[in-house]
Amino acid sequence: MFGVCHHCAGGCRAGTACADRDDRGVEQVSTVSTRQTWKSRFGDRSGYGMVLPYAIFFLVFVAYPLAFSLLLVFHRWNIVTPMEWIGLKNFSRLFQDPLFYASLWNTLVFLLLHIPAQVIVALGFALLLNGRLRGRGFFRAIYFLPVVVSGVVVTILWQQLYAYDNGLLNGMLTAIGLGRVPWLVDPHVAMPAIAVMATWKNVGIYIVLFLAGLQTIPTEVYDAASVDGASPFRQFRHITLPMLQPTMIVIVVLSTIGGFSLFIEPYVLTGGGPMQSTLSGMLYIYNQGFYFNHMGYAATLGFVYAVIILLIVLVQRRVLGKEEAA
Amino acid sequence: MNTTRVVIGSLAALLVMGGCGNQERRTAEGGAVIELTYWPAPNPQEIQLADTLVRRWNAAHPGIQVRMQPIPVSQSTEEVLLAAIAGRTTPDVCSNIQPGAMYEFTRTGGLLPLDGFEGFDSLAEIRAGAELLETFRSPDGHVYQLPWKSNPVMMFYNKRLLREAGYADVPRTYSAYLEAGRHVTRDINGDGEIDVWMGERDIRPIWWQRLFDFYPCYIAASGGKTLFEREAFHMHDSAAAEVFAFFQSCYREGIFPRTFFQGGDPFILGKKATHFSGPWEVATLRKFAPDMEYGVAPLPVPDAMTGPVYTYGDFKNIAVFSTCEHPEAAWAFARYLVQPEHDLLLLELCDQIPVRTDLVTHPLFADYFRRNPVMAEFGKQLQHIRGIDAAPDLKEIFDTLSQVYEKCSVYATIAPADAVRELRARTVMIVEWNK
Numbered sequence: 001m002f003g004v005c006h007h008c009a010g011g012c013r014a015g016t017a018c019a020d021r022d023d024r025g026v027e028q029v030s031t032v033s034t035r036q037t038w039k040s041r042f043g044d045r046s047g048y049g050m051v052l053p054y055a056i057f058f059l060v061f062v063a064y065p066l067a068f069s070l071l072l073v074f075h076r077w078n079i080v081t082p083m084e085w086i087g088l089k090n091f092s093r094l095f096q097d098p099l100f101y102a103s104l105w106n107t108l109v110f111l112l113l114h115i116p117a118q119v120i121v122a123l124g125f126a127l128l129l130n131g132r133l134r135g136r137g138f139f140r141a142i143y144f145l146p147v148v149v150s151g152v153v154v155t156i157l158w159q160q161l162y163a164y165d166n167g168l169l170n171g172m173l174t175a176i177g178l179g180r181v182p183w184l185v186d187p188h189v190a191m192p193a194i195a196v197m198a199t200w201k202n203v204g205i206y207i208v209l210f211l212a213g214l215q216t217i218p219t220e221v222y223d224a225a226s227v228d229g230a231s232p233f234r235q236f237r238h239i240t241l242p243m244l245q246p247t248m249i250v251i252v253v254l255s256t257i258g259g260f261s262l263f264i265e266p267y268v269l270t271g272g273g274p275m276q277s278t279l280s281g282m283l284y285i286y287n288q289g290f291y292f293n294h295m296g297y298a299a300t301l302g303f304v305y306a307v308i309i310l311l312i313v314l315v316q317r318r319v320l321g322k323e324e325a326a
Numbered sequence: 327m328n329t330t331r332v333v334i335g336s337l338a339a340l341l342v343m344g345g346c347g348n349q350e351r352r353t354a355e356g357g358a359v360i361e362l363t364y365w366p367a368p369n370p371q372e373i374q375l376a377d378t379l380v381r382r383w384n385a386a387h388p389g390i391q392v393r394m395q396p397i398p399v400s401q402s403t404e405e406v407l408l409a410a411i412a413g414r415t416t417p418d419v420c421s422n423i424q425p426g427a428m429y430e431f432t433r434t435g436g437l438l439p440l441d442g443f444e445g446f447d448s449l450a451e452i453r454a455g456a457e458l459l460e461t462f463r464s465p466d467g468h469v470y471q472l473p474w475k476s477n478p479v480m481m482f483y484n485k486r487l488l489r490e491a492g493y494a495d496v497p498r499t500y501s502a503y504l505e506a507g508r509h510v511t512r513d514i515n516g517d518g519e520i521d522v523w524m525g526e527r528d529i530r531p532i533w534w535q536r537l538f539d540f541y542p543c544y545i546a547a548s549g550g551k552t553l554f555e556r557e558a559f560h561m562h563d564s565a566a567a568e569v570f571a572f573f574q575s576c577y578r579e580g581i582f583p584r585t586f587f588q589g590g591d592p593f594i595l596g597k598k599a600t601h602f603s604g605p606w607e608v609a610t611l612r613k614f615a616p617d618m619e620y621g622v623a624p625l626p627v628p629d630a631m632t633g634p635v636y637t638y639g640d641f642k643n644i645a646v647f648s649t650c651e652h653p654e655a656a657w658a659f660a661r662y663l664v665q666p667e668h669d670l671l672l673l674e675l676c677d678q679i680p681v682r683t684d685l686v687t688h689p690l691f692a693d694y695f696r697r698n699p700v701m702a703e704f705g706k707q708l709q710h711i712r713g714i715d716a717a718p719d720l721k722e723i724f725d726t727l728s729q730v731y732e733k734c735s736v737y738a739t740i741a742p743a744d745a746v747r748e749l750r751a752r753t754v755m756i757v758e759w760n761k
Contacts, residue, residue: 080412080434093759163588271530292722
């Protein structure tokens with residue numbers, strides 16, 4: 001290792017003696033220290049101190065679990081007994097596992113219901129809250145409230161709403177002469193019911209994002225359009241929507257990632273039923289890992305899902321990005 | 327300031343402070359005190375029982391002091407104990423060991439075999455008898471659990487609801503049950519909605535839910551067989567098909583609802599006439615439905631069935647962990663827990679059934695059973711119970727069973743014979759996968 005020698009300002013080898021003559025011709029000897037080498041190489045170390053807490057957090061809670069779960073993919077492990085190397089057996093199991101395909105299908109169905117609903121509802125409320133509305137701050141807070149309430153609490157609340165015999169929704173339906181709906185026990189209705197609940201829970205975040213997006217659109221553009229005689233609908237169609245495209249991309253990507261994390265709702269409400277219609281990918285991973293102690297297989301499911309999410313997000317960005325460019 | 331040194335120093339200090347020191351206690355005579363840790367179940371009744379027993383023990387044994395600490399609350403005791411075995415933080419003694427989890431506990435070397443301790447054979451004979459004890463024997467030939475209590479799943483029935491439907495006696499066979507169900511299940515107030523059901527079960531496909539419908543009925547229908555024999559899946563297809571068909575009829579004929587009830591237990595609310603549950607229900611009924619006229623009876627069985635009606639008994643046994651430094655002292659404490667007077671306390675305080683072959687004949691319990699005739703029925707059922715097998719992949723197999731049960735019995739999308747075939751095929755696949 002070479003360092004900057006304070007004596008001759010040359011690149012002397014660390015730990016060696018440097019002999020040089022000063023202005024008066026007297027030979028000076030000094031030792032080039034490794035400390036000087038470190039400092040000269042990496043500069044002031046206070047920056048490292050600053051990032052150290054996060055670096056430790058990242059290493060302990062992100063990098064290590066990620067590396068460990070990658071290792072688990074090739075092992076059988078039940079937490080207690082030693083890990084057993086099984087090569088690609090977890091993958092061969094996964095591709096033969098009907099519940100993996102069921103959970104993937106259910107998650108995709110959820111995304112198809114959840115993302116459009118999320119975007120439409122959030123944009124609608126954002127447009128309302130962006131206008132001149134009395135008590136705008138109050139409404140913004142109200143719509144954001146479900147986001148900060150615990151998922152389990154919200155799910156239990158909706159369980160009461162969806163109750164067949166004395167739930168609020170069925171009470172309203174019977175009051176207007178309609179029949180009761182078995183919200184959580186009909187295989188065709190359970191996932192849409194969960195999607196409605198998840199939309200209600202998360203829409204506040206996307207309202208805020210859309211509001212931020214709306215406020216970046218210059219008012220001059222609308223003024224010019226008004227002068228040209230454009231109706232509010234045409235202004236929305238040709239100004240608002242195109243200029244919200246970057247926000248839309250973010251929201252769709254975030255919704256997709258969030259949708260793949262669907263867990264609390266089916267876990268609490270349905271246990272993955274009826275007929276596995278609400279068995280989400282995350283719930284299946286949880287069951288394999290923490291019910292059956294198949295940590296290796298759960299890690300494999302997790303990695304396959306991560307790859308699927310990555311592919312879907314890349315496709316989304318490509319498609320929406322093209323639209324944006326157009 | 328050297329940031330690295332400060333951070334490393336702080337972490338080291340935290341680790342040192344996080345450690346716990348062990349101070350050796352001494353008796354009045356100067357001898358070292360043996361300290362044992364005992365984990366009972368974390369429900370209030372059992373904590374009260376454990377507290378009472380530990381106080382008495384500590385007063386009588388100054389040289390062996392027991393520290394009682396309820397099992398940390400989690401989704402299941404098995405998860406907590408497995409994590410404790412992995413971290414070598416197990417207690418010395420635990421009285422909430424489920425036989426179904428024994429496969430993993432023993433495979434990890436987490437437990438001590440009890441059959442080597444003095445007096446085990448005679449004690450086990452009193453507790454379980456030879457036949458039942460064999461079901462607790464591990465594949466290595468050792469017994470790692472001392473039978474402590476079991477809660478047989480039986481049929482609670484609301485006498486008034488049956489009487490109003492014209493039934494003086496509780497139905498004992500599938501056809502009688504279905505017949506009674508057609509009369510009991512009805513819309514009382516004429517609003518077009520059913521107000522009283524014959525029965526109801528949680529239909530969510532969660533593995534342990536099947537311990538309260540399919541599994542006990544399967545044990546009853548098969549004359550006391552479980553799903554495994556010597557760790558191999560060994561289902562009696564005809565019994566399984568009959569049980570699938572019975573529940574399919576219950577849902578198809580509308581005497582069981584395909585829904586979840588909200589706002590309380592429908593049996594307590596008088597919304598259903600029968601309820602499959604264990605003796606813990608007695609305390610609940612005493613508290614929330616003190617005026618209800620109810621009884622308990624064995625589970626319904628196929629019409630052609632003869633002989634005693636078996637059921638699933640939710641066993642919780644006592645084990646000593648391999649981390650125990652004083653096994654003899656731990657064994658002495660385990661024996662103390664199962665003394666007859668402590669079994670009586672288990673009945674009195676917890677409304678739970680101690681596993682004893684002489685439970686209904688022992689004079690010590692006679693007065694209790696005279697005062698609690700419903701509990702006496704559970705006591706009688708104790709002679710005909712089966713637990714859950716200590717088999718690998720048990721939870722996953724029960725999870726599969728739940729899914730097949732849902733398909734066949736609740737939604738009737740497949741026939742009972744097909745359900746049996748599917749369950750067998752999927753179970754074989756699970757066992758193969760996890761080999």
